[in-house]
Amino acid sequence: MYTIFTRKPRDLEEVAQNMQYVEDQERVRITEEIELDPATYEYFWHNPCGDHDFLKGKGGYRERERTAVLLTCGNRKRIIVDPSGAAYGRYVGFEI
Numbered sequence: 497m498y499t500i501f502t503r504k505p506r507d508l509e510e511v512a513q514n515m516q517y518v519e520d521q522e523r524v525r526i527t528e529e530i531e532l533d534p535a536t537y538e539y540f541w542h543n544p545c546g547d548h549d550f551l552k553g554k555g556g557y558r559e560r561e562r563t564a565v566l567l568t569c570g571n572r573k574r575i576i577v578d579p580s581g582a583a584y585g586r587y588v589g590f591e592i
Contacts, residue, residue, distance in 0.1 A: 497526050497566070499576045499589030508541045508575070511588050521592055522562065524576060528554065529566045537569035544577075544585030552583040566591070 498521045502514040530550055540548060554565050555578035567575040578587040
């Protein structure tokens with residue numbers, strides 16, 4: 497899967513804006529898909545750097561390959577997150 501990551505975004509509007517101007521796509525391996533309920537999805541949308549237990553200990557590099565989780569919620573934008581072991585959205589992008 498490919499994305500353009502934004503490091504420690506204030507919200508996902510910043511991620512969307514960044515993706516319009518940055519051309520370097522990055523390939524990531526999705527290790528887990530997490531289906532969020534609408535309220536949790538909205539909270540993450542506005543607070544990606546907040547504490548999210550479902551991200552803790554995930555992401556980072558494994559054997560020189562970047563790994564991430566895919567956050568979904570029905571037919572809304574699919575969010576790719578590499579928390580690099582933390583419990584917040586350290587690197588966030590949308591599926592390309």
